[in-house]
């Protein structure tokens with residue numbers, strides 16, 4: 001049987017119909033796709049706008065004859081690849097380059113692909129390597145292997161986005177892919193190869209397809225047996241987050257158990273003491289909750305159930321242990337391993353407090369597979385450094401652009417798996433970025449398509465944040481001597497808005513004698529950046545970002561930190577473009593302004609600076625890295641920028657001051673005085 005795909009492809013949303021042309025993919029000898037490093041969110045948004053609007057007419061599939069009966073749905077997968085272009089906001093996206101219009105379904109009786117072991121996780125692990133053995137009589141260096149989950153996926157559940165789009169309706173995108181010669185250098189000569197891929201427990205089984213013809217002319221030649229984890233429903237990937245009270249820790253995890261099958265709970269208590277159980281709440285969402293393609297079409301994958309347990313009335317700085325459990329209605333218990341964390345200090349408490357902050361980390365695959373965001377080589381380095389230094393980290397802030405799933409829901413599982421060692425041990429607080437939230441006509445401040453149709457649902461469900469309303473992703477949280485005010489740049493922040501009022505209140509309501517270190521966090525750069533895109537804009541920040549300037553100054557914010565720009569930059573203490581302090585490394589007394597920091601080099605491809613270095617820009621680094629703040633006491637703060645490649649400090653400064661230095665008045669920073677005595 002041969003199936004010829006439509007000559008031209010469209011995205012499922014008619015309003016965003018998008019012609020995918022044949023493109024050339026450049027393959028080095030080893031078959032590994034090279035990617036460019038020049039991308040940045042803002043530029044790619046601009047590029048996308050240029051491409052938007054090209055239309056094509058869908059044509060139905062033409063079916064040929066053949067002997068093999070393999071699910072037609074596999075072919076539909078290729079449609080998934082189409083919708084990547086434009087949605088992925090980083091110029092080079094390997095899967096988006098597949099010439100879908102040439103795809104044929106050509107099972108070869110002499111070709112095969114076998115996966116082993118067929119049962120994964122028999123020791124209850126949620127991550128395991130699978131070995132693939134494959135052979136084809138007509139090998140080529142551009143043959144590749146796609147991973148699909150569920151293994152027996154079907155196109156039957158797909159719904160049209162609107163009545164103007166004809167069948168077939170796409171269902172399932174691959175969750176990752178790799179070239180057949182990746183670790184088999186003689187594959188081209190022998191037609192035989194093997195490959196190791198790492199799979200994580202994602203609530204479903206997996207199958208593997210061997211494709212010839214490269215990505216520009218793909219043909220499915222063999223489909224593997226299915227492999228599955230012993231318990232695909234097992235609770236996995238706990239992520240801690242601060243609760244709404246300082247003495248409350250939340251833990252969110254994913255499982256395949258609905259509350260109709262089992263009761264979720266967290267068993268927890270002081271380390272070494274009696275443990276108690278607290279019920280967990282359960283959330284999920286369906287395809288209809290997505291705002292557009294690919295999240296609503298080919299990128300959709302059942303997210304399972306997301307549970308959150310609340311551990312309350314914790315003793316400050318005490319160590320607690322916890323396990324996640326599900327009690328099945330037949331009386332059986334399903335458990336995770338035991339984890340532990342240190343409870344947060346009381347607001348104002350004087351103790352050593354260490355905070356890591358970065359943005360735009362994204363995800364990457366340990367097996368080197370070419371999947372959706374394989375430009376994010378820095379991501380694993382950042383993750384590794386944080387894990388290595390975990391005993392010296394108390395809380396983490398990932399300030400937006402979390403995993404760049406961009407509407408491919410499977411990627412969120414893979415991200416939560418990647419950060420599990422971190423997020424299961426320290427609070428992992430997130431902010432919302434363009435890649436979580438933005439979608440036209442959905443209330444996002446920016447009308448681009450960077451969320452791939454997720455429109456915030458994934459971020460708002462997969463992670464807990466102590467926001468009053470998680471769909472409005474702004475919140476405050478205290479950690480000892482720190483007060484963090486986290487803004488949501490994907491919603492309007494300007495004066496008169498609900499968010500502006502929140503920021504005002506968050507900054508105003510902190511007692512600086514108790515919590516001297518006031519930190520403002522947001523995804524996009526609202527303050528200062530000499531990134532080349534912002535320089536071209538002429539604003540050296542998001543346009544309108546500095547509407548918040550008077551709040552930062554009035555409330556004497558120490559540091560404002562951002563992601564979105566994939567690099568590192570630090571300013572002097574600055575107000576209205578003017579450095580308010582000439583010191584660069586050791587600030588004593590009043591800052592008189594706010595230090596603005598871009599820490600968006602968590603892992604996604606790097607962003608270039610403009611050739612101009614403004615006076616306020618005193619340190620820049622075109623590399624992957626993250627920031628660490630250490631409060632030693634109420635008077636001494638250490639700021640460090642570390643590179644992800646080696647974990648070493650490449651920029652730092654100190655602030656040393658007393659309470660009266662915070663009270664000190666400078667331009668626009670003090671309330672008016674009366675002459676009365």
Ligand SMILES: [Fe+2]
Pocket residue numbers: 041400401433434435523563564565
């Ligand atoms: Fe961003």
